[in-house]
Amino acid sequence: MSVGMALDEIFPGGTFPANCPSRVVLDHVTSKWGVLVLVALERRTLRWGELRRAVEGISEKMLAQTLKTFEADGLVVREALPVIPPHVEYSLTPLGAELVTLLRPLLLWTLENAETMLGRPLNRP
Template structure:
């Protein structure tokens, strides 16, 4: 297929292969866990959103970064994009079946982080208090 990376020669075996620099999973992991990728995927878990709704839901993301992140996730097949012809065009985003598969693992990770955030912050404060020793 033109424009697609050929990975047919990759034969997955053990989990340790993700540590190899040529493992295709590393590229996907970089996109899913990028600074904004994880937030976009989590925001879309609740349903389809227009561009401006995503921008409002994800505090701190610029329009440029949201556009770049969405473009990457659409290219990866995790997010779909629909343009409704109007002036200005209405663009809606949602998760593909592949993208919905990220929901449960990300939700578990977010839950763990939420449950342990104060403990981690306390540990950081203690580390800083004793001078990092």
């Protein structure tokens, strides 16, 4: 399969099977926080606190859950460094970096069209 394939080539008749594993992956990747966490890690490795500040509004529980899911999915690497106090860093795997290149246009489209769709200006720093 390639990114350029039409969906009807992948799913004959345009039917998206309920038991397709891609649904689980889509749920992980396109969750409210998933896209933001992945894109935050695009340019560099981040510590927990840096990542939490980069994804403003995410709770500790949701950040932990999202990172654990992405680590299990092979999108993020968690590295615990042997120092005191504990120091944990997160970075994208090659698979995660590939995914972010595909998500970036979606995020940019969302930013460009949110004001029109919601009828109110974006909160920008």
